[in-house]
Each structure stands twice: as structure tokens, then as C-alpha cells.
Amino acid sequence: MPESSDAAELLRGADLAALDARLESTDQLLETRFPGDDGRRQPVHTVYVPADRYHPDLPAQWGAAATACVEANGGIEAVCRAAGLDDAIAAEVAPRVLAKLRSDPIEDLRLDFEDGYGQRPDAEEDGDAVATAQRLADAVTQGVAPAFVGLRFKCFEAPTRRRGLRTLDLFLGTLLRRLGTLPDGLVITFPKVSTVSQVEAMVDACERLEAAAGLPAGRLRFEIQVETPQLIIGPAGDHPVAAAIHAGRGRVSALHYGTYDYSASLQISAEYQSSDHPAADFAKQVMQVAVAGTTVHLSDGSTNVLPLGDTAQVEVAWRLHAGLVQRALERGFYQGWDLHPHQLPTRYAATFAFYRHGLPRALSRLGNYVSRADSQILDEPATARALARYLQRGLSCGAVEETELVAGSGLTASQVATLARPRSDTENLVPLS
Incomplete structure (x- = not known):
């Protein structure tokens, strides 16, 4: 610093050096544990499909089904009305939604071997793990895979732990054998996490898989599904979800809220299970604070009220879905889950309106x-x-x-x-x- 004849400094170099030394561990903590957003793209949604129903044409078919639903139920104008858009914003949003459904209907696709797939004989799940990975490899080769795609395997609770790991192993091994590498947008979803120990075990599993496959250290990352209250408040009164992120040693890419498993765990009646329930808001606010300053993304959950039936029923479901998407965006959750092609129009209408407005x-x-x-x-x-x-x-x-x-x-x-x-x-x- 420049010297001045009028300067009367009270702290000397030794004083400042002592403070630097005292805060060295804090500086390192902030730099390594809380580096801030890393700039990677975050998809606006994740689409879940049972793994054995996946084929390379599925995204295009979802886009076509979404477009057909729009055309059969009042056109894109009806979608914009259901999303509560005024005429000016609707005019900006409508052509963009239709273009998105044609060109990029699914941003993130999860091939589900967990709840959406169910319990099946080992031989059947083995076969589906290999076949699904082969179909995904075909899609990558053909250039029709979504930007982000991967699998959700069964959880690390005792009855399903080995089954889940075997599916993950077969899926990754098949992709590597077919492609020679893993897709850049590969996503692994780790469901029903209850303890930090499970995350530590998942890190160990990733290290072993990388070593066996000759992958670079740290190549395998995973998103944690927050579906159990034990991850929000632990037995000691702490918030294990925050510790779980750091126990992942840089491998945790996202936290995804699981609307229905979490709600059911709290004994909330099925009629009132929703991503805008106060219990859901509490869990998601804890998640939001836990990821602040890290590179970890956040995702809201889903609604199981689907736009099916006659036009009146479709409009009711569209209105609900659009409102939940808008609400999540306003609260800093820029991603959610979609379970049906007919939810895509309101996903994009509400999302585009949020940015256009x-x-x-x-x-x-x-x-x-x-x-x-x-x-x-x-x-x-x-x-x-x-x-x-x-x-x-x-x-x-x-x-x-x-x-x-x-x-x-x-x-x-x-x-x-x-x-x-x-x-x-x-x-x-x-x-x-």
C-alpha cells in the first residue's frame, strides 16, 4: 500500500500475518467447500420414465404427444390462459413453447429402475439394465439423446442395496463397452437417502467403479433425492442434508425434493400431498440453505395430477401445474419433475413466461x-x-x-x-x- 507522511498505522505486518494465519482454515473452507455456482447448465426439468420403456425415439414421441394434447384442447392459447399469462407475454411465449416441443421437448431424462420400475426378478432387471444402456448408447450415437440423461437405481437400504449397485454397474459397464466413454450429460440419481453414511458409501462405490473401469477420479457424480425427514433433521437435531453434500467430496451434483415419499413419511394424507404444502416448503428451504455457496443445484418435485380426460379436466391440471412451476421459480427452484408428456406445455409456458416477464x-x-x-x-x-x-x-x-x-x-x-x-x-x- 502507498505510504503517506500523514499515515498513522496501528496494525503492523506481524499483526496482519497473525490474523492471516488464524483464518487460514476458514479461507480454505470457503474456497474448497463454498466456491459458488460453477456455471454448468441446469435443465428446467427432469422427466421420469420406467427404464424398460425407454427407446431412442421417446423424447420426440413425448414432444409429439404434448403438441397433440395442445391442439386437442384449445391450442397454445389455452395453455397460456391456464398459465395465467397476459396477452403480451403470451404472444412472446406461445411460439417458443411450440418450437421447444418440436426441437427439444425433454431436457433431462431419467431412466427409472426404482419406484417407476418396481421389484422384479433379478434376471429381468439385469437384462433391462443392459438393454436400456444399449438403447441409450444408440441414442447418443444417433445424436437424439437429451442433453442430460441417466438412471435412478434402487436405494441403499438393506433390502435393495446390492440390487441397486448391480444395476448401476451393469448400466455403466454397458455404456462404456458400447461408447468407449460415458456421455457428457450422464446423470446418476441416488434415491431415498437417509444418512450421511449412505452418501459416504456411494462415494466409495463411485471410486471402485472408476478404478475398475479406468475412469478419471471424480468422473462419476450423483444427485441426492431428499425423500426422508431423517435427512432434513437428524437424531441429534442437526441437518444431515448439509453434511451429506460435503461428505460427497465434490461428487454431489444436485438435491432433488421427493414430493410424495417425503410427504408420506410425515403422515400427510394423500389428498394433501403436494410440493406447495408447508411441510414441503420447510424441507426445501433447508435444502436451499444447505446448497448456498456450493456448486450443487436444486430441483423441486412433481405433481401427480396429470392433464388427462376431457378439456375441462386437462385445463384444471394445466392450471395447477403451471402455478406450481411459477411458484417454484419465484422461490429459486429452477428445475422440477415432469411425469407425463401433457405436462410439457405448461412446464415451458410457465418457465418461458418467468424469464420473458x-x-x-x-x-x-x-x-x-x-x-x-x-x-x-x-x-x-x-x-x-x-x-x-x-x-x-x-x-x-x-x-x-x-x-x-x-x-x-x-x-x-x-x-x-x-x-x-x-x-x-x-x-x-x-x-x-
Whole structure:
């Protein structure tokens, strides 16, 4: 620091060095355990299908089924009405939803060997694990696999532990044999986690699988399904879900809330089990605090009220689904589960509307922040990061185009990415050239 003849420093170099030494472990903790969002894309949803029903054409068939449902029940205008969109936003959202259903209907696909598959003879599940992986390898080779795809195997409770691990082993081994590598967007879902010890055991299993397959250390990551109250509050009154993230040693990629298993564990009547129940909100708020500052993503759960039946019944289900999606987005849960093709229209209508509605204001605020223009709102670096991440999410799902970024804020997508994840607050002031 520059010296001044008027300076009267009270702390000397030895004092500062002592403080640095005292806080060295804290600095290391923050750097390694809480590095912040890593910038990887997060899908807006996860679609679950029983593993043995998967085939490479499934995403296209879901998109076609969703489009047919729209056409049979009042058109895209009816979807927008069910989502509560005003005419201006609906005009922006409608063509984007139809295009999404044609080109990219499923962003994240989970091939389910757990609840959606059930208990079957070992020989049958062995065969399905191999066959499903072969079909996925075909889809990857043909370029028709979703950006994110993987499996959910059976949980680590004693009755299903070995069965689940065998399915995971066969599935990964078959993919490696067919492709020579694992798909970049491979996702492994670890269900019904109750204790930190189960996560530690999963880490050990991943290490053993990597060693046996010759994979790089850390290649296998997994998302934890939060479906048991024991993971939210443990026997000691702590929150094991937070410890579970760090017990994963960098392998935990996401926490997914399990609406119905969690609700049932609390003895909530089936009639009232929902992702907007107060009990669900409590669990998800604990999850949200647990992942804050880490690289771990969050996902809401599902609704089992499906858009089926006559048009009136479809509209009721669409309205419920759109409302739950909007509610989750407002609360910082940018991903959820979809269980049926007919839920895709409202998933994308509500999601796109969320980003379209706030787009002009976000562009203006971020542009003013970077250019240091006078504004009624004085945003801080943390708010600038949040605005940039909001825009990035809109870009990645197709709600926003880069040309709109440039026109509205003067920023390119790469500049927004720098704003979203700076190495220091000074990097928030990116050049406009």
C-alpha cells in the first residue's frame, strides 16, 4: 500500500500475518467447500420414465404427444390462459413453447429402475439394465439423446442395496463397452437417502467403479433425492442434508425434493400431498440453505395430477401445474419433475413466461450497472450477479435470444457469463466493447 507522511498505522505486518494465519482454515473452507455456482447448465426439468420403456425415439414421441394434447384442447392459447399469462407475454411465449416441443421437448431424462420400475426378478432387471444402456448408447450415437440423461437405481437400504449397485454397474459397464466413454450429460440419481453414511458409501462405490473401469477420479457424480425427514433433521437435531453434500467430496451434483415419499413419511394424507404444502416448503428451504455457496443445484418435485380426460379436466391440471412451476421459480427452484408428456406445455409456458416477464427490467438494470449509468435502482455486485444468472438461465432454456441481450443491455452472452460468475467483484464491471 502507498505510504503517506500523514499515515498513522496501528496494525503492523506481524499483526496482519497473525490474523492471516488464524483464518487460514476458514479461507480454505470457503474456497474448497463454498466456491459458488460453477456455471454448468441446469435443465428446467427432469422427466421420469420406467427404464424398460425407454427407446431412442421417446423424447420426440413425448414432444409429439404434448403438441397433440395442445391442439386437442384449445391450442397454445389455452395453455397460456391456464398459465395465467397476459396477452403480451403470451404472444412472446406461445411460439417458443411450440418450437421447444418440436426441437427439444425433454431436457433431462431419467431412466427409472426404482419406484417407476418396481421389484422384479433379478434376471429381468439385469437384462433391462443392459438393454436400456444399449438403447441409450444408440441414442447418443444417433445424436437424439437429451442433453442430460441417466438412471435412478434402487436405494441403499438393506433390502435393495446390492440390487441397486448391480444395476448401476451393469448400466455403466454397458455404456462404456458400447461408447468407449460415458456421455457428457450422464446423470446418476441416488434415491431415498437417509444418512450421511449412505452418501459416504456411494462415494466409495463411485471410486471402485472408476478404478475398475479406468475412469478419471471424480468422473462419476450423483444427485441426492431428499425423500426422508431423517435427512432434513437428524437424531441429534442437526441437518444431515448439509453434511451429506460435503461428505460427497465434490461428487454431489444436485438435491432433488421427493414430493410424495417425503410427504408420506410425515403422515400427510394423500389428498394433501403436494410440493406447495408447508411441510414441503420447510424441507426445501433447508435444502436451499444447505446448497448456498456450493456448486450443487436444486430441483423441486412433481405433481401427480396429470392433464388427462376431457378439456375441462386437462385445463384444471394445466392450471395447477403451471402455478406450481411459477411458484417454484419465484422461490429459486429452477428445475422440477415432469411425469407425463401433457405436462410439457405448461412446464415451458410457465418457465418461458418467468424469464420473458422480467427480461426488460433485468436487461435495463444490468446495462445500467455495467455502464454506471444513473438509475433509480443502485444495484450491488451480488445483485448484478443474480441478474446475470437470471438472463443466462433464460438463454439456456430457449426463453431468451442473445440478440435480445445485446439490444437491451449492450452485453453479449459471454459478457453476461463473466458477470454471472466473476472471480472478484471488480470483474462485474466488464467492458462493453
